[in-house]
Amino acid sequence: MSSPTSTNQEAPPRAPRSPASALFRRLFLLNGLVFTTGLTALALSPATVSSPVLLNELPILAVGLAVMLAVNALVLRASLAPLGALTVLMERVDLVRSKDRIASSGNGDLGRVIDTFNAMLDRLEAERSSSAAHALAAQEGERRRIARELHDEIGQSLTAVLLTLKRVVDRAPGELREELSAAQETVRASLDEVRRVARRLRPGVLEDLGLISAMNSLATDFSALSGATVTRLLDSRLPQVSGDTELVIYRIAQECLTNIARHARATRVELSLRAEDGAVVLLITDDGVGGPIREGAGIRGMRERAMLIGADLAVESAPGRGTRVRLTVPVLETADPAASAADP
Known part of the structure; x- marks a missing residue:
């Protein structure tokens, strides 16, 4: 007989709320709290509102509305303040020279957005650093190769030409000796320049x-x-x-x-x-x-x-x-x- 199957299967884990939906819920609840508080205060106050509204009742309604709007503005400003710092960082960020990060404000849902953005910058800087390291290492290797070729091949060829010119100058007639000496000095200067370039490269x-x-x-x-x-x-x-x-x-x-x-x-x-x-x-x-x-x-x-x-x-x-x-x-x-x- 087969064993009975368990009916208490584990429920799949719930996907975490996205920052957008979490922020919407937060602002909706805060706004609801502000307006509910204002309505309750108005209902429990001794003030009355006639129908139609009398002129002397308008200041009371205006004050109540102003207070609710001011409280709502303060709540929204505090909740959305990290977005300003996030925008400024996005505009000035430079992966080569910027180590700027936004300190987590502890502002719940936006705090998660900020932490995610900081982590993204860390990953991008690490990847750029690794890519630059490989590129610069390849560049140094190419410098060494070119310097070696300049020294071992071009340098030796110019040295051979210089020695040959020296022997020719020693045997050349007087009317050609000056021109050959000038050519010898040109080759010597070129050899010195090749050596300087090789030293700069390696x-x-x-x-x-x-x-x-x-x-x-x-x-x-x-x-x-x-x-x-x-x-x-x-x-x-x-x-x-x-x-x-x-x-x-x-x-x-x-x-x-x-x-x-x-x-x-x-x-x-x-x-x-x-x-x-x-x-x-x-x-x-x-x-x-x-x-x-x-x-x-x-x-x-x-x-x-x-x-x-x-x-x-x-x-x-x-x-x-x-x-x-x-x-x-x-x-x-x-x-x-x-x-x-x-x-x-």
């Missing part, structure tokens, strides 16, 4: 000698290129940071100095790298023309790199007062967020 000094030496080399190259005087305030006792963090600091400093050389027309630059309140702070200032900040590819790329290591990048500029770039890198015990993307 900072070997950063890998071999560390961040401080790399910053010194960067400042020296910038000064030779632009003619500007660079004041260096580099603290050699920096906290220990990961290799990816050092690379981000180096690349942001490199981009800043490149922008100064191209656009600022500066004569003096200050390059500072120091420890400050549990963080490593990179500060670059110049006395150039300054002006409105245009969020082009350069600054956008710096912000994306800063985002990878949880750093804060601030760019300030005013006409005639130069530009100030400050990168604040928190020193944490956790793994670097770009490390997993950079691993082969």
Whole structure:
């Protein structure tokens, strides 16, 4: 005989109310409470209303209506206030540099909307950070490949041409020696330029000698290129940071100095790298023309790199007062967020 089936089956779980329906119910109940209270107060008061309404009764009715409308307006304003802050955040949110969130107001149904929006921003920022980490890791890999090819192939070819020209110059007649020497100098200058480009693409000094030496080399190259005087305030006792963090600091400093050389027309630059309140702070200032900040590819790329290591990048500029770039890198015990993307 088969066992009897149980008639006490569990009911399926009820789907949670949507924020829209919950907010409608909340406002409907609050409005109903306000008008019920007003009607009760009017019914229990000694005031009477004639039919038709007399002129001396109109002020009483007007006061009662005004009180109910005022109370209703206050209740609605308090209930819907978080929507204003939510709208402002939606207008200004930027996944590259914004860590803004709306504090949960505890306002029941709208509080759930705010918490959901904050969670959505967290997911979007995490996904963008991961995508940017993979893109920048691929970019660094491509830089290394191009630098290696420049050094190993083009550099060696130019070196061979230079040695050949030297032998030809030694055997050439006098009337050709001057032209061959000029060609030799051109090849030598091209070889030096190829080596400089390779160093910018792949900072070997950063890998071999560390961040401080790399910053010194960067400042020296910038000064030779632009003619500007660079004041260096580099603290050699920096906290220990990961290799990816050092690379981000180096690349942001490199981009800043490149922008100064191209656009600022500066004569003096200050390059500072120091420890400050549990963080490593990179500060670059110049006395150039300054002006409105245009969020082009350069600054956008710096912000994306800063985002990878949880750093804060601030760019300030005013006409005639130069530009100030400050990168604040928190020193944490956790793994670097770009490390997993950079691993082969």
